[in-house]
Every structure is written in structure tokens, then in C-alpha cells.
Amino acid sequence: MSELQVVATIPAKPEAADQVRQALQTLVEATRGEEGCLAYDLFESTSAPGTFVTVERWTDAEALDAHMGMPHVADAFAAADGALSGEVAIHPLQPVG
Template sequence: MTELQVVATIPTKPEAADAVREALTTLAEATRAEDGCLAYDLFESGSAPGTFVTVERWTDSAALDAHMGMPHVAAAFAAAEGALSGEVAIHPLQPVG
């Protein structure tokens, strides 16, 4: 099977960035322990503070699907409720060329 690479962006309201940062840090730590997670890195944009980006590697799409059903994912989405300045965008990546 081919590894799956994913990038997600999470835009937050400035006043909520600290709380979302904390929730996403907890999410990242728990996610790294999941079966099927090869890498899960959390970043904050240097040009758009409060916009968080995850760069992820999964063994396959089934592992990503399982991740999306985990309690720590639900907790992170609950923590972000009302704190987002736009939509969370999850991008499974396809190689080019």
C-alpha cells in the first residue's frame, strides 16, 4: 500500500488562538501514538498567526479514517467550536508526475 500524506489548515480567530493552539498540541501528541500514524507535525503560520497547519503521514487512507473517529479528534473540534475564522481544510495529497 502507498502512504497517504495530508495537509490540514485550521484558521482561528485571533482571540481564540491560544486555546486552539493548546487543543491542537494535545491532539498532535495523542495522534502520534495512533496505529497507522507515521508522522504528525503541527505548525503555526508565520505570515498568518492563528492559522495552524498539520503535515501528516499515514500508512493508508483507512488509518486516516480511523483517526478522524478518535475521541481526541472530537475533543479538538469541540475546543475549536466558535473559535474558527473559516473552514478547516483537510487535503489528502496526490503525487504529481
């Protein structure tokens, strides 16, 4: 069983960046306590303010799938409803080479 690394980008509307930031900070705290979560960090792009990025490590794909079904994930999406400037892009990664 190998670890799964994931990067997600969340683009907020400029006027809603604070709302999205707060929702994501709440999500981070809850997610870090999940079984299977090895790391879950939140960043904001300095070249595109209001674009948030999560860098995640999970024990496996099943842990990520379980995360996506958690109530705090649904709460974060609900809190960001109408506040995003585009789609949330979730990128599970695999090593190259």
C-alpha cells in the same frame, strides 16, 4: 499499499489562537500514538498568525479514516468550537508526475 500524505489548515480567530493552539497540541500528542500514524506535525503560519497547519503521514487512507473517528479528534473540534475564523480544510495529497 502506499503512504498517504495530508495537509490540514485550521484558521483561528485572533482572540482564540491560544485556545486553538492548546487544543491542537493535545491532539498532536494523542495522534502520534495511533496505529497507522507515521508522522503528525503542527505548525503555525508566520505570514498568517493564528492559522495552524498539520503535516501528516499515514500508512493508508484507512488509517486516516480511523483517525477522524478517534475521541481525541472530536475533543479537539469541541475545544475549538466557536474559536475558528473559517472551515478546517483537510487535503489528502497525491504525487504529481
